[in-house]
Amino acid sequence: MIICVAVVGHQNNPLFIQSFTEADDALKLHHIVHCSLDVVDERVNNPKKSGSMINETFLGLLYPFENYKVYGYLTNTKVKFILVTTDLDVRDADVRNFFRRFHAAYVDAVSNPFHVPGKKITSKTFVERVSTIVKSFGLSSAG
């Protein structure tokens, strides 16, 4: 199950963070996302270490944290997407697919002429679309 997704701007400013848990653990999730930013920087600056294809947008598993797994994605416009999940055996293809759809949703959200670049994303449509994508992620990995 995905418990948190976040969008972080190019100056490491939070643009969007949404948790999908009942519990009151927003602070903890913020912390996890915050920690992952350093890992993203490291991956980008030392691409050889990570083993993944150089300059790919999908950064793969950033780090495991207690019983969570944190995945990252960096767009060409230096915007980072962070995904926190509790699933232990996640297929890379599922995560890639998730990020692709999430990216499409993000692009549509920032193409709104009323959206101010670099400010938080407040669009309700975006929130709805993200929860749809998050829900379908659970289904595809279960099946």
Add this chain to the structure above:
Amino acid sequence: MVREVSESCIDNLIRETIDSYCNRFYADKPDLAARKIEAIGYQVGHQLSERYTMDRPRFSDHLEAIKFICKDFWSELFKKQIDNLKTNHRGTFVLQDNKFRWLAHMSVDPSSAHNVNSADDNSSPSAENIAAQAMSMHLYFPCGIIRGALSNLGIPCAVSADISNLPACSFVIRIKA
């Protein structure tokens, strides 16, 4: 899904926008009008670059990003690529489009068609100057688009345009160190 845009509608929209800014909103302040039009272009470029770079690997250097502008980005906007790219390898790039679509239906009074520089044209308003200035106003929008796209890709730059012989048009990109 391919979405199509009517070219004549876009042409007219841009022309009207420029006309409104130059002759109505900021009639006596051409510099301010130019800045506003450039800002609209900036936002457009900013948003388009987000969309068009979606399925691409990240760019490793400036040249790759500029090449993306010349090829894919230009094809999306104008259905053709930039015809000629020159660079001094020190942060200045010249993109030449031999038949710039947004200027294809325009012509300048032949007496004023010699080397019009869009960036600084503040001499006394003679007839040819007015024509040149009107022309240069139409180039702030595409300049803004290029600047917006590149800034969003993490390359702060200044873009100016030069129309020496219509409908060819060249854009000069100076990357800020």
